[in-house]
Amino acid sequence: MKKYLVAVAFAASVLAIVSVHAQTSPQGPEGAAQGQPGARTPGQVPTTTPAAQAPSPAPPPGAFQQAGPPGALPDGDGKEIVAVACTQCHGPSVFMQLRMGEAAWKNQVYDMVLRGAQIGPDEIGRAIKYMATAFGPGVPFPGPQAPAVTLADGAGKEIVEGGCALCHGLDRIAVAKRAPDQWKRIVDRMVFFGSPLSDDQQKTALAYLSAQYGAPQTAAK
């Protein structure tokens, strides 16, 4: 039985996107409960400020928000950085369902820093290591099961099962026929994301995917 680990591919930029959205999304609606402060004499500022009591503004209808409760981050070195720096623009559930290796997490965290995540040079290494440990390939994901899919028989089937199901359901493989150059790009990227396939295994996996789930090669793009 395979646990349905949320796709590695998901990981690659979900944080980037959340952050972009956070930057471009409209502000929340008016804090209706507080109402308007009463008439104010110039020079006086209300002492009990609505701002101090106001909850964070709720997102407007239709705004993207990571659903569900935040959930607790697993313990580990670097947790305190991630717990604060990565939740200023989005909830932790956005990244808690991702699985990636260290190289990919590094890119991801860098991207976040360029989008405003407040992480310093002296702590970024620990933040990346924490993510790769707490949310690395093979770390179980307590979500819904992937639909059971049996891959076609052929040389390399086990390699593909082992290398891909570590992070996502095999249904994602069987769903579309792709030209060999597309499979190559995908395998390369998955290896970057943390799929532990050796060079030879990658070649075998590629041959298997192109044979069993291949589409005619179109002109090179």
Added chain:
Amino acid sequence: MKDLIKQALDNGISRRKLMKGLGAAGLGATAVKTLADTLTPATARAADAGPVSATRTITAQGGTLFTQQLKDAGVEFMFANPSTGDGPIYDSLVNEPGIQLIKGIQEGAVVAMADGYARLSGKTGVCGIANVGLPNGMTQLVNTYKDNIPVLMVVAAFGTDVAGRDYAQDYDHQEPMMSPITKWFWMAESTQGIPDVTRRALKFAATPPSGPVFLSIPDNLLKAEATAAIMDQKRFTVSMKVRPDHADVMTLAKMLIEAKNPIMTVGDEVTMGQAEKDVLELAELLGLTVAGQGGQGNWSKPFPTRHPLFIGGFQSTMRFPGEVDIHLNMGDQGAERPMKGATLISIRSNPTGLARANPVDLGMVSDIRLAARDIIDAVKGMATKERLKQIADDRSARTRDYHASQVKMREMIATDLNSGSEIKMERLAVELEAGLEKDTIYVSDCDSGRTMDPLLSWGGADKTYISTGPNILGWGVAAATGAKLARPNRPVVSCVGDGSMLFGGPQPLWSQARYNAPVTNIVVNNRSYNNERNRIWSFIAGQQFKTGKDMLCYNGSPDVDFAKAAQAFGVEGEVVKDPAQLKPAIARAKKANVDGRPYMLDINVARDGVGAASTWYPAYSIADQRTRKV
């Protein structure tokens, strides 16, 4: 006489012409005057009486009355694309060297050129387009509206003599469809009234908070002749340089002096109010940590991003500077958000924006520059120079350290991501920072390409950044053309995504070529709606994500060669695929600009994020459906 009266009612012929006609028809002087009073619109009567604001009175076609009013209002350029009905407008410019026409070959480009010109010149961008092309221009006008940019858009409407009969191209009442995206819209009611309605349109566009206005002039009114007064626009220009309430300023000054951990956020209203230097002075005087101006609806970066007090974008909760007690917002709509435990004082030049989305503790409507000056003066009056220096030094030490660590962090990222055979956006950013002149005007119309922004320096003595708040794409190349027109002596670069470039199309390049606009156009070409795919796959996380099938965001197959497209439109350029070629390619673009020519750099960059490796799309062949090979 019946004909004359009908003409007066339908077309609003000039009072003088009417009176002459009535006299010729045999009416006595008193009868002529009474009848003329009844038949002439009130505005025209007022104008006829010679308004005190008139600089001169001319007898001319409606088109001429329109452009002469523009000219007297100081309008030097008109961005345009013609229709038959607006012919008299352009006829009037045949012998009028005072207004230079800049032609765009799609209405979106026309509007975005006017918008870019207005952003950089501070003057109203005037554009004329065909009424049937109005919806083409509307998309770009949304950027103009949301960002409060002064633009006058004019169309020749269906003539009052035939409108409403459902003739070809006649659709009823086009003006109200401009309602949600203009400050004001109007249809001219008489030929004689054209200068008056034009000066009103110009006034509404330019009066802060400025914005786009729409004027439709029925084509028969443009063609008809009338005697009308051209008005002195200056006398209708009202200053909106409102000073903040003195008592509020004193309270705020005290709060800022006593604050333990204050933050100041800055946004577009600083740019609009030309308050950059004053806001910087205020920050330095009090050692205020400065954030904001990126994303969240801002289109400019008025505070120097390399200044040690600047820490980047604003969030309601920030790891640095931590728990804030006083949050002073200077003209940033997006940063007007409550921070837990902080008192929010928001100073806004746009009264409708103030406290619109969130409650504020102290809201002040004021010109941003005047507010900064008054606060500076009040602060200086409350504390000695030595004490203020002490406060600033104490406060800014932490911020300076934090800023320095960010600089180090960015260098680390830039170095780390500088490798590989593909061009990454970070690498491109590093090359641009090294290659572009310090006074470059950088016009950004990118989506995922915005991660490049923090790797470049903006504001102060560095490059000027302009973009759009709402990110309605297809704006960049045209806006850069308008920007170059406004600032011919500064280098101008447009940086757009491939998706954005295709929304705007190559048409703005045609205007660059025709008018020798030395602009460098960069297409950050990842053959994808890269960030859109990322958002769809992760926020929606639906079937496209689950199946790995990218239904709409892959832009390859066919792969567009933007250098070739540019060439077809008269702009030379090149495709850059190799990271090592970036530097020489940027140098070639600069050289072309120096020689007075525009240039296109189609830079093939790596896609990134979720589904980046996939080139799958739902293929379909229409040719294969045929049973007859025709």
